[in-house]
Amino acid sequence: xxxxxxxxxxxxxxPSRAVVKxxxxxxxxxxxxxxxxxxxxxxxxxSHIYQLLRSGQVRLNSKxxxxxxxxxxxxxxxxxxxxxxxxxxxxxxxxxxxxYIRFEVLFQDEALLVVNKPSGVAVHGGSGISLGVIEQLxxxxxxxxxxxxxxxxxxxxxxxxxxxxxRSALVELHRxxxxxxxxxxxxxxxxxxWRNPRQNVKLPLNKYVTAAGERRVAVASGGRxxxxxxAHTIFTLKKAWHDFSLLQAELKTGRTHxxxxxxxxxxxxxxxxxxxxxxxxxxxxxxxxQQARLERxxxxxxxxxxxxxxxxxxxxxxxxxxxxxxxxxxALDAEEGKTYP
Numbered sequence: 123x124x125x126x127x128x129x130x131x132x133x134x135x136x137p138s139r140a141v142v143k144x145x146x147x148x149x150x151x152x153x154x155x156x157x158x159x160x161x162x163x164x165x166x167x168x169s170h171i172y173q174l175l176r177s178g179q180v181r182l183n184s185k186x187x188x189x190x191x192x193x194x195x196x197x198x199x200x201x202x203x204x205x206x207x208x209x210x211x212x213x214x215x216x217x218x219x220x221x222y223i224r225f226e227v228l229f230q231d232e233a234l235l236v237v238n239k240p241s242g243v244a245v246h247g248g249s250g251i252s253l254g255v256i257e258q259l260x261x262x263x264x265x266x267x268x269x270x271x272x273x274x275x276x277x278x279x280x281x282x283x284x285x286x287x288x289r290s291a292l293v294e295l296h297r298x299x300x301x302x303x304x305x306x307x308x309x310x311x312x313x314x315x316w317r318n319p320r321q322n323v324k325l326p327l328n329k330y331v332t333a334a335g336e337r338r339v340a341v342a343s344g345g346r347x348x349x350x351x352x353a354h355t356i357f358t359l360k361k362a363w364h365d366f367s368l369l370q371a372e373l374k375t376g377r378t379h380x381x382x383x384x385x386x387x388x389x390x391x392x393x394x395x396x397x398x399x400x401x402x403x404x405x406x407x408x409x410x411x412q413q414a415r416l417e418r419x420x421x422x423x424x425x426x427x428x429x430x431x432x433x434x435x436x437x438x439x440x441x442x443x444x445x446x447x448x449x450x451x452x453a454l455d456a457e458e459g460k461t462y463p
Contacts, residue, residue: 142257144246145270145292146197148299149378155182155199156189161337162246166204174202196296223258228282228439233291233432235259235269238441241280241418245271255283273299273376278394281308281423281441291431298428299376305427308371308381309360309443311420311451312390313400316367320358323384327353327377338397339379341387353377355384363454366393370424381421394419414453422447 150158159171159180178186181200193199223243229236239245239255247254260269272284272295286292298304326342354374361368367390371381379398385391386398394404394416407416422443430437443451 140203140261142201142260143270144199144201144256146193146195146199147271147273147296148195148376149274150193151195153193154189155180155187155191155193158193158199159201162201163204170204174204195300196293223255225255225259226441228441229437231287231432233286233288234430234437235285235287236426236439237283237285239275239280239283239423241278241444241446244277245274245283256285259285272296275423276379276419276421278396278419279308279421279423280444280447282426282439283423284426284428286431294431295428298431302374303429305425306373306376306423307425308373309422309424309447310369310371310381310385311393311447312367312369312385313365313393313403314367314390315362315365316357316359316369316390318357318359320356323355323357323388324352325384325387327380327383329378339377339383341383353380353384355381357385361451363457366454368451382419392419392421395421410453413449414456416446416450418446420447420450 144162156172156175159175160168163171172189174180175187175189179202180187182191183198184200223240225240226238227235228238237255237259244254245256247257256269256271260266263269266287268286268288270286270289270292272286272292275281275283284295286295295304327339328342329337329339331337352375356372356374358370358372359367360370369385373380382392382395382398386395391399391403393399393407396404396419399419410416423441424443425438425440427436427438429435
């Protein structure tokens with residue numbers, strides 16, 4: 123087994139708009155391509171997105187594609203350079219400069235790049251103003267002929283993020299995801315006292331759209347879901363306080379918002395979760411004194427274990443708990459904490 127920690131930082135400035143080629147991962151598989159583009163290009167008018175599809179500027183696997191096509195795992199979507207609504211505003215109304223990030227690298231070779239994603243950064247940007255991890259890294263390293271996300275993390279989730287530097291590596295890692303070979307563990311703090319040292323949770327999930335047009339996920343009513351696939355998470359209790367519990371969550375499947383929805387459904391919402399959490403608690407935590415404050419969702423991708431896509435070696439990658447989350451735990455420890463083996 124190879125255990126890798128921090129190697130170095132990456133950091134160069136991002137240039138102007140460019141063609142983006144995105145390989146479809148598990149969380150977007152089955153989604154209509156028009157809805158996929160609307161989500162990715164949030165600052166672009168819908169009418170323009172449909173015009174890009176009709177004109178063939180958006181390509182799927184190098185071919186034209188209809189708006190109603192349902193994406194499949196491994197599909198490659200070409201997104202052309204686009205102007206956003208914000209770009210047409212006068213200079214005094216435009217947003218401030220893009221925040222460039224020096225990403226902490228956990229591992230890198232010719233086939234694979236693994237970074238420790240900070241909270242608050244999307245893996246994919248929604249416009250030319252808001253740039254995600256993948257867009258920044260492609261611009262920082264134009265000498266890399268290929269770079270694609272292997273999987274995704276929510277914007278507020280920090281931790282281990284895998285990127286493939288060759289198509290063969292991407293195909294192999296997607297195979298490992300489908301076969302259940304890749305092991306993923308998260309650390310999360312929930313409201314309430316978790317009783318079981320170890321608990322398997324198998325609940326089916328369905329996606330839906332709210333009246334306001336926001337995409338959400340919920341446990342399927344009646345125990346059935348549309349695509350017939352049950353989401354499976356294993357929770358292990360790491361530490362408990364009077365009102366909170368620190369859990370390790372191991373994903374056995376990789377559904378959108380799986381950990382967040384499973385925990386909220388069981389009555390243990392993740393602290394700081396602005397979609398499925400306890401909103402009154404979140405406001406209270408954000409108003410605490412500096413050392414005891416929590417201003418974001420407490421969910422961190424702490425460990426990923428894979429077979430190296432080129433060598434087949436067991437690769438174990440860890441990202442330490444970020445300082446803001448560790449500080450909040452330290453504040454809880456000022457009260458009486460109890461550690462579990």
